[in-house]
Amino acid sequence: MPLFDYSLLLTGKYHDMLVAGLWLSLQLLAASLVLALPIALVVALLRLSPLAPLRWLGFAYVESIRNIPLLAHMLFWYFGAPELLPEGIKQWLYAGHIEAYSAIIALSLYTAAFMAEDIRSGIRAIPTVQFEAGRALGFGFLGTMRRVVLPQALRVTVPPLISQTLSLWKNTSIATVIGVAELMYQAGQVESATFRSFESFAFASAAYLSVSLAITGLATWYHHRFPVRTI
Amino acid sequence: MLEIINDYWVYFLIGQYPNGPLGGLVLTLLLASCGLVLALPLGIVLGLARVSPWRWLRWPVTGFVFVVRGLPLLMVIFWAYFFLPSVTGVKTDQFTTMLIALVVFDAAYLAEIVRAGIQGLPRGQMETARALGLDYGRAMRLVVLPQALRSMLPSLVNQFVSTIKETSLGYIIGLAEVSFIATQINTQVFTKPAQIYLILGLTYFILCFGLSRFAYWLERRLARRGISVANSASAPKVSA
Numbered sequence: 001m002p003l004f005d006y007s008l009l010l011t012g013k014y015h016d017m018l019v020a021g022l023w024l025s026l027q028l029l030a031a032s033l034v035l036a037l038p039i040a041l042v043v044a045l046l047r048l049s050p051l052a053p054l055r056w057l058g059f060a061y062v063e064s065i066r067n068i069p070l071l072a073h074m075l076f077w078y079f080g081a082p083e084l085l086p087e088g089i090k091q092w093l094y095a096g097h098i099e100a101y102s103a104i105i106a107l108s109l110y111t112a113a114f115m116a117e118d119i120r121s122g123i124r125a126i127p128t129v130q131f132e133a134g135r136a137l138g139f140g141f142l143g144t145m146r147r148v149v150l151p152q153a154l155r156v157t158v159p160p161l162i163s164q165t166l167s168l169w170k171n172t173s174i175a176t177v178i179g180v181a182e183l184m185y186q187a188g189q190v191e192s193a194t195f196r197s198f199e200s201f202a203f204a205s206a207a208y209l210s211v212s213l214a215i216t217g218l219a220t221w222y223h224h225r226f227p228v229r230t231i
Numbered sequence: 232m233l234e235i236i237n238d239y240w241v242y243f244l245i246g247q248y249p250n251g252p253l254g255g256l257v258l259t260l261l262l263a264s265c266g267l268v269l270a271l272p273l274g275i276v277l278g279l280a281r282v283s284p285w286r287w288l289r290w291p292v293t294g295f296v297f298v299v300r301g302l303p304l305l306m307v308i309f310w311a312y313f314f315l316p317s318v319t320g321v322k323t324d325q326f327t328t329m330l331i332a333l334v335v336f337d338a339a340y341l342a343e344i345v346r347a348g349i350q351g352l353p354r355g356q357m358e359t360a361r362a363l364g365l366d367y368g369r370a371m372r373l374v375v376l377p378q379a380l381r382s383m384l385p386s387l388v389n390q391f392v393s394t395i396k397e398t399s400l401g402y403i404i405g406l407a408e409v410s411f412i413a414t415q416i417n418t419q420v421f422t423k424p425a426q427i428y429l430i431l432g433l434t435y436f437i438l439c440f441g442l443s444r445f446a447y448w449l450e451r452r453l454a455r456r457g458i459s460v461a462n463s464a465s466a467p468k469v470s471a
Contacts, residue, residue, distance in 0.1 A: 063436075063440055063443075064436060066439075066443075067392070067435060067436045067438075067439035067440045067443065068396075068432045068435045068436050068439070069395075069396035069397070069399040069400075069410070069435055070396075070399075071399040071400060071402060071410055072399060072410060072413075072428065072431050072432050072435055073432075075410065075413070075414065075428050075431070076425070076428035076429070076431075076432060079417060079424040079428060080424040080425035080426075080427070080428040080429070081425060083424050083425050084425050170301075170302070170303035170304070171303070172303075173303035173305040173306065174303075174305060174400070176305065176403070177402065177403055184303070184305055184306065184309070187309070188309070191313070197313045197314075198314075201306070201309055201310060201313070204306060204309075205302060205306055205310075208301065208302050208303060208306055209298065209301045209302060212300075212301035212302070213301060216301075
């Protein structure tokens with residue numbers, strides 16, 4: 001019996017399982033990212049809004065999501081939330097991949113809370129005179145945001161957003177708890193089927209690390225390509 | 232909802248104790264506290280190594296920090312769960328496994344907080360200490376580190392909040408912390424999953440929100456005293 005069985009990882013059934021897991025993890029990452037960004041932008045704008053109740057709403061969203069572990073979110077969206085729905089929708093949901101949908105909802109709501117804070121501090125990094133000048137030129141609140149403040153804030157905001165994407169990538173692993181067949185889950189399956197724990201975990205670790213390094217590399221590239229301009 | 236609380240609050244708080252192992256919220260807090268207390272010295276050592284002038288020390292530690300920070304905590308837990316017994320030869324229980332995984336994981340993140348705290352201080356502090364005749368070790372221990380640690384205080388409280396959230400992953404290896412207990416209660420009650428997980432979320436929220444408000448208050452208090460707080464942009468947070 002070889003010490004480290006590469007063949008297990010390179011071809012065959014177990015290779016396919018691990019690769020399918022990696023692919024699903026990447027899909028979770030992409031879907032959650034696409035959903036999280038617009039939610040985060042809306043929440044950030046709520047938190048900066050001139051109306052106190054809207055500001056409170058944004059604050060409540062961010063704090064209530066950030067102070068509860070992602071695992072508890074996942075458990076709620078998988079076990080709890082579907083029970084509150086009407087019977088017909090419930091049946092339809094349970095017929096499909098409900099665990100993957102629950103995971104995507106939990107991941108995107110969770111990530112959005114962190115991203116909203118990054119977007120908000122990016123917007124606040126833009127001097128208020130920029131906003132005031134926009135208003136003085138006759139733009140409304142949203143118009144000033146869209147045409148004057150947000151384009152400048154983007155440069156400040158993208159690096160922390162990339163690092164939140166890295167957290168999101170690592171957080172996709174928690175979906176294994178509710179039985180989503182992503183990378184961590186498949187690594188566990190291969191491990192229990194073959195007792196080759198070292199090989200399967202090495203594959204998963206290498207895959208997680210590679211994507212993490214790629215995301216970190218993207219952040220470094222962005223930092224060099226688009227340095228923050230100081231006025 | 233009140234009925235569930237009324238029936239299960241003792242189980243939720245302490246698990247099967249005193250008729251069985253300790254569990255529930257108390258175990259969560261115990262695990263988080265032990266994890267942070269043990270990770271802190273390791274984190275300081277790793278953080279010092281990250282800024283050390285000696286390459287043979289800086290490079291391997293930097294590599295270690297990058298690898299741990301590139302992996303999900305769950306991966307670290309899996310490695311600990313399957314390999315601690317074969318390496319040490321002793322069958323480690325879930326608490327020890329989770330504790331070791333948390334210490335390794337948190338130390339890598341704390342190392343970055345320590346590094347940011349040290350690098351956030353003006354260079355003049357180190358240079359003055361060296362000019363006064365202290366060697367590198369003493370200058371670090373007597374001048375730089377005390378100031379850096381004080382400015383890190385809010386980050387440490389935030390790290391504690393993260394650690395509390397991270398302990399929830401003990402669920403996957405069957406550690407009887409509060410998320411696991413909530414799931415146990417859910418299987419017993421069976422009909423009210425939404426309420427039970429709402430209670431679980433609310434419990435975490437009260438704990439973590441309170442602590443993060445405390446960190447915010449500390450930060451403002453330190454800022455009033457003119458202590459620059461370690462830049463949170465360069466001291467990344469965990470979000471498990």
